[in-house]
Amino acid sequence: MQQVMPRKKTPTSADESNQFTETRRDFLKQSSLLTAIALTPASVIKAADEKWDQKFAGIFEKVSLHLEVNGTKHDFLLDPRVTLLDLLREELHLTGTKKGCDRGQCGACTVHVNGMRVNSCLSLAVTNEGKKITTIEGLANGKTLHPMQEAFIKHDGFQCGYCTSGQIMSAVACIKEGHAGSEDEIREFMSGNICRCGAYPNIVNAIKEVKEGGLS
Amino acid sequence: MNQFQYTRPLETAGAVKATAKDPAAHFLAGGTNLIDLMKMGVVVPEKLVDINLLPLKKIERTADGLRIGALVTNTAVATDPLVMKNFPLLSRAINAGASPQLRNVATVGGNMMQRTRCPYFFDTMMPCNKRKPGSGCGALQGFNRMHAIFGASENCIAVNPSDMNVALTALDALVHISGPKGPRTIKFADFHRLPGDQPELDNNLQKGELITAVELKASPFTKNTDYLKVRDRSSYAFALVSAAVALHMEGNTIAGAALAMGGVAHKPWRLKPVETFLKGKTASDAVFKQAASIAMEGAKAFEYNKFKLKLAPNTLIQALKTAAGIAS
Numbered sequence: 001m002q003q004v005m006p007r008k009k010t011p012t013s014a015d016e017s018n019q020f021t022e023t024r025r026d027f028l029k030q031s032s033l034l035t036a037i038a039l040t041p042a043s044v045i046k047a048a049d050e051k052w053d054q055k056f057a058g059i060f061e062k063v064s065l066h067l068e069v070n071g072t073k074h075d076f077l078l079d080p081r082v083t084l085l086d087l088l089r090e091e092l093h094l095t096g097t098k099k100g101c102d103r104g105q106c107g108a109c110t111v112h113v114n115g116m117r118v119n120s121c122l123s124l125a126v127t128n129e130g131k132k133i134t135t136i137e138g139l140a141n142g143k144t145l146h147p148m149q150e151a152f153i154k155h156d157g158f159q160c161g162y163c164t165s166g167q168i169m170s171a172v173a174c175i176k177e178g179h180a181g182s183e184d185e186i187r188e189f190m191s192g193n194i195c196r197c198g199a200y201p202n203i204v205n206a207i208k209e210v211k212e213g214g215l216s
Numbered sequence: 217m218n219q220f221q222y223t224r225p226l227e228t229a230g231a232v233k234a235t236a237k238d239p240a241a242h243f244l245a246g247g248t249n250l251i252d253l254m255k256m257g258v259v260v261p262e263k264l265v266d267i268n269l270l271p272l273k274k275i276e277r278t279a280d281g282l283r284i285g286a287l288v289t290n291t292a293v294a295t296d297p298l299v300m301k302n303f304p305l306l307s308r309a310i311n312a313g314a315s316p317q318l319r320n321v322a323t324v325g326g327n328m329m330q331r332t333r334c335p336y337f338f339d340t341m342m343p344c345n346k347r348k349p350g351s352g353c354g355a356l357q358g359f360n361r362m363h364a365i366f367g368a369s370e371n372c373i374a375v376n377p378s379d380m381n382v383a384l385t386a387l388d389a390l391v392h393i394s395g396p397k398g399p400r401t402i403k404f405a406d407f408h409r410l411p412g413d414q415p416e417l418d419n420n421l422q423k424g425e426l427i428t429a430v431e432l433k434a435s436p437f438t439k440n441t442d443y444l445k446v447r448d449r450s451s452y453a454f455a456l457v458s459a460a461v462a463l464h465m466e467g468n469t470i471a472g473a474a475l476a477m478g479g480v481a482h483k484p485w486r487l488k489p490v491e492t493f494l495k496g497k498t499a500s501d502a503v504f505k506q507a508a509s510i511a512m513e514g515a516k517a518f519e520y521n522k523f524k525l526k527l528a529p530n531t532l533i534q535a536l537k538t539a540a541g542i543a544s
Contacts, residue, residue, distance in 0.1 A: 055224035080222040191451035192315020
């Protein structure tokens with residue numbers, strides 16, 4: 001995991017047992033910060049002075065972020081390198097969203113950002129300030145599964161299940177976008193989600209059923 | 217991924233200032249290409265200028281066409297009613313690229329700035345003049361199945377991977393740019409460049425310049441269009457060859473043509489001589505075959521992409537027939 005620091009984190013026994021490592025890490029952080037200040041170019045200081053920016057963070061500096069994830073608001077201070085995918089999995093422990101290729105090629109990391117499906121692995125978390133994120137964990141209504149989740153179970157839309165959360169998030173968006181008019185259209189607009197087990201025909205059947213109003 | 221400074225300007229002028237004097241600063245828009253390249257260590261920016269809050273997200277009518285802000289997403293362009301009605305070729309080309317998830321995030325300006333998908337460019341253990349000038353071209357004697365057949369140099373045989381760029385080239389779009397020396401406007405066809413002896417430069421942007429919009433003038437190319445993309449699988453893959461065809465038909469006569477090909481060169485490959493040839497001709501198989509042979513003049517293949525010498529003309533012929541309404 002890359003450096004993520006939640007605000008107001010309560011120390012745990014696990015943290016204490018790591019005391020030596022933490023101390024060493026703190027030392028490294030502090031010395032790096034001094035180096036970073038020394039290395040900050042004049043143009044950067046000028047930019048900050050002239051207030052061109054809504055946000056500015058030097059190297060090693062953390063950036064604040066406010067997100068709503070599955071209806072709950074969160075505040076973070078984080079390294080700007082952290083992707084939305086790593087934030088969801090490693091910080092919020094929403095591990096339903098999977099890391100497949102981590103390069104935008106497989107779709108396993110698909111989540112909804114302000115209602116649109118995106119690859120969370122290619123999105124720096126800090127670029128999502130103020131946005132509403134929905135993950136697979138936010139799809140069900142309490143213990144009642146989303147119709148698309150029901151349909152995937154009914155039609156056996158998976159084998160190993162690793163791509164499934166991404167497939168389901170994509171499938172829900174596919175219908176909402178109006179791209180589930182035919183089997184060909186479903187296949188084309190689901191092509192950003194790869195299934196190595198090859199459950200494609202069953203996935204198409206699940207989407208068709210939900211589109212046609214079944215299982216809702 | 218390397219550590220970087222992160223800044224999020226609110227005004228275009230601020231974004232330009234934030235990069236102009238910083239040689240290793242990069243603009244960040246949708247990030248679908250840049251974040252990938254940063255993870256691979258191919259691009260190592262010292263500073264990311266996140267331009268997502270700049271006011272460049274509108275599609276506006278102009279006196280004689282449309283102005284599309286550089287930060288409009290690919291999905292928003294492809295599904296815009298004015299684009300679909302007046303520039304259906306653009307909508308089709310965009311939908312032929314990437315996946316819905318990527319198109320929801322990728323922007324017009326970012327798509328124009330997309331780097332090549334040449335595997336030697338992506339693999340930092342390999343020589344690549346584009347990534348590391350002077351290190352050599354791994355593709356020239358290597359696995360060059362995806363590579364150029366037009367306009368390559370001994371320094372680089374990579375191709376531009378975009379579908380959108382092919383359509384915008386054919387449609388004679390204009391590119392609006394902001395920079396340290398003020399705004400300027402160039403033809404889309406002059407935006408990207410051939411590799412020559414400076415393959416590290418994909419385009420003619422100067423340091424600190426930012427694409428602000430793409431402009432399209434109303435044209436008669438609203439009905440008879442086709443974007444045909446041939447790839448290794450039926451969706452979600454880069455083009456081996458693609459053809460953007462827009463015809464202005466008067467009955468069976470071709471009153472005008474706008475043509476470009478993708479997957480064949482370092483820039484979207486405009487087919488001006490073919491457009492001139494087709495003007496005034498009657499649409500037929502024979503005419504389109506002749507057109508394709510003109511299009512292929514000067515083509516040169518490498519060891520593994522010889523198939524493109526046959527695939528490219530066939531793709532063009534098929535797209536011309538579909539656009540003209542005579543496809544069987």
